Each structure stands twice: as C-alpha cells, then as structure tokens.
Amino acid sequence: MDFDQYIDRRPTESLKWKCYPEDVLPLWVADTDFMCPPAVIEALHKRVDHGIFGYGLPPEGMDQTVIDRVARLYDWEVTAEQLHYVPGIVTGFTLVLRALCQPGDAVIFQTPAYPPFIGSPMASGLIGIQNPMYLDDQGVYRIDFDLFEKQIIDHKVKVYILCNPQNPTGRVFNQSELERLAEICLRYGVVICSDEIHCDIIYDNKKHIPIASLDQEISKITATFLAPSKTYNIAGLHASVSIIQGDELRKACEQYATFLIGSPGVLAMVAAKAAYEHGGEWLKQQNAYLQQNRDMLGESIERGELPGVKWSKPEATFLGWLDCRELPIEGSHQEYFFNTAKICLNDGCTFGDVGKGFLRLNFGCTRDVLSQGIELMAGAIKMLS
Numbered sequence: 001m002d003f004d005q006y007i008d009r010r011p012t013e014s015l016k017w018k019c020y021p022e023d024v025l026p027l028w029v030a031d032t033d034f035m036c037p038p039a040v041i042e043a044l045h046k047r048v049d050h051g052i053f054g055y056g057l058p059p060e061g062m063d064q065t066v067i068d069r070v071a072r073l074y075d076w077e078v079t080a081e082q083l084h085y086v087p088g089i090v091t092g093f094t095l096v097l098r099a100l101c102q103p104g105d106a107v108i109f110q111t112p113a114y115p116p117f118i119g120s121p122m123a124s125g126l127i128g129i130q131n132p133m134y135l136d137d138q139g140v141y142r143i144d145f146d147l148f149e150k151q152i153i154d155h156k157v158k159v160y161i162l163c164n165p166q167n168p169t170g171r172v173f174n175q176s177e178l179e180r181l182a183e184i185c186l187r188y189g190v191v192i193c194s195d196e197i198h199c200d201i202i203y204d205n206k207k208h209i210p211i212a213s214l215d216q217e218i219s220k221i222t223a224t225f226l227a228p229s230k231t232y233n234i235a236g237l238h239a240s241v242s243i244i245q246g247d248e249l250r251k252a253c254e255q256y257a258t259f260l261i262g263s264p265g266v267l268a269m270v271a272a273k274a275a276y277e278h279g280g281e282w283l284k285q286q287n288a289y290l291q292q293n294r295d296m297l298g299e300s301i302e303r304g305e306l307p308g309v310k311w312s313k314p315e316a317t318f319l320g321w322l323d324c325r326e327l328p329i330e331g332s333h334q335e336y337f338f339n340t341a342k343i344c345l346n347d348g349c350t351f352g353d354v355g356k357g358f359l360r361l362n363f364g365c366t367r368d369v370l371s372q373g374i375e376l377m378a379g380a381i382k383m384l385s
Contacts, residue, residue, distance in 0.1 A: 032364030170314020
C-alpha cells in the first residue's frame, strides 16, 4: 500500500475536505486520507454487484470474527450474546447514558476530552464532571486519581466515560492505571462506558488492555465500544461493536435501544467484517507510516521549527495535542491559524476547560500534506514576532 499517494477528497462528500474553502488545508476531523484496505473495497464491490440492499443481518461469521479477534489480541473471552452492533460509538455511549441515568445525574470523564463526551451528557440532561489530566515530570499525561474519587463521591456520579487510548492526548493507559480506575468505580457503583475506538493504532510496542478484560467483576459494570472505523478509514459507513458482559447492564441497554436505534447497514457490516478478517497487513503498514508522521511532527517541534509550541508525544491515535499557550495570540488560536495560515485545526476549547490555548492536529495524512501543514503553522508563528 502506498500511503504517500495523495487522493483528492474534495470532489467527494468528505466532511473534512468540504467544510472549508479550497485554499484551506484541513488537518482537523479524525479520519485519515488513506484508501482503505483492498479487501474492504473488494468485499463492497462484490456485495454491491448483487444489486439488492434490503433489511439485513450481520454477515455470517461476523460474531465469531469479533470473538476471535479480542481473544487473540487481548486474551479476552466474550460470547455472541454479549455482542451488539451499533451505528457509531457516540450513539453507543449516549444509549448507555440514557438507559441508566435520570436528568440531573452526573457523568465523569477525563479532560481534555473528545467533544461528544461533553456534549452528549449535556444533551441528555445530565451533569458532566470534568476530571482534568496533568503532565508529570516526564511530560506524560496522567490521571489525578484522588480528585477522580473525590468528584465521584461529591457528585454521586452514575457513569464514567473512559477513553482509552485517550483522545486527544494519545495516552495508552497501562494495567495499573486501569485497575485503579476500575477499583474506584467498583467501590462506588459507577458504571464504566469505555470508548476504545483507537485501540488498533498504537506505537512503540505499547499494549492496549480493554478495561473489561481485567476481571470478571469489572466486566459486569462495563460497556465496551470498539470499531473498525478509525483503524481502516471506514468511519463514514458507521459500524461499531458493543460488548456488554453484565446481564443486567446489557438488558437495560437493549431494552432502551428497542425501536430507537437500528443496526448498521448491510454495506457497513460487510466492510467491517472484511477489514477485521483481511486488513492485518494493511494495518501494520499504516501504523508504521503514522508513527513516522508522528515522529516527523515531534522532531519539528523539538528542532524549534514551531517555536512556542509544545506537546506530549502520543502513544496512540493519529492526533497531536499541541500546547500553543506560549504563543502571543489574542483570542482564538484556532482562528489565528485559520485566518493567517489557511490551515484548519481543532480548537482545544471544545475539549473542555483545560483545552484553552491548545490545538488538535490530525496527522493521518500523506507526508507531503503534513509537511505543508507544519510549514503553514511555522509561517504563521513567525508573523507573531
């Protein structure tokens, strides 16, 4: 696979490339600019050639594909009855919130946070509790466990939304961190809703551990959401996997979803199955390419090509969380780079209270596009001096 190949997405309905004028370079919304695995395209062509797209079931063998995958990667045993397919992870965790919570209940999550973690509880009439992460002496984002526990007690938190790997910092939480989070949630009866959508895009030999796989008691209080969407760049097809092993939790979610949330379409499920079954080598090559992109961006920061910009090198995802607070910019950092450099980045303010002065950059693009983005940012920074 040639990940250096530039594919023009502007003539398509791409959200990333169509929202802004043609002279703006979009490095924002979290999809990549890479053609998805050939096996996915082949499977879709075969299904399209059949010519009929009526109501469907998951493709034959889909459940076993997921079961075998999590067993192989995480030594995690799940059953077919514990699986459910949803149109997206945001839909999935919103379903959990509304199935379990009443208006005025509290939901907690780490910040900076994927913006729907903030918006979904608010839209559901719930109180969102932001648990800010901090940088340690090694420049690694860490969880303030004491504050996390205190906030759960003070606000009588009902659900904890975990994001692992973490978006936007790129942290991959280790086993001891996950065990401590789980222990606190078990102690206070907090249900864990775990968004693990970036679990396949990990660098430096880090290992993803689903929090539900740690222990049977933890699995009973956890709803886990996985997806091939970020991994294989098929997000627009909308297919995600829910794994809920606790009988009571699963029944509550299934009951709420009845007549409200449909299953992914037939093409989405065909693509998901093909990606999981045949996308392994493609994924290996993509992750190697993304790691080189990450390192290229990091080296630019370390060499001072983006003076005043700092970051904590992500351990996963294709997202860079850029600390621009030292730049002498009045007003919105996102608007400054958009207006001055014609580059679109995500505004850190949308990721919670701690995001002011930060920008999120998507390096899931060709190296030439990333180089162009770095040059545009560098030029805009020079104009500040």
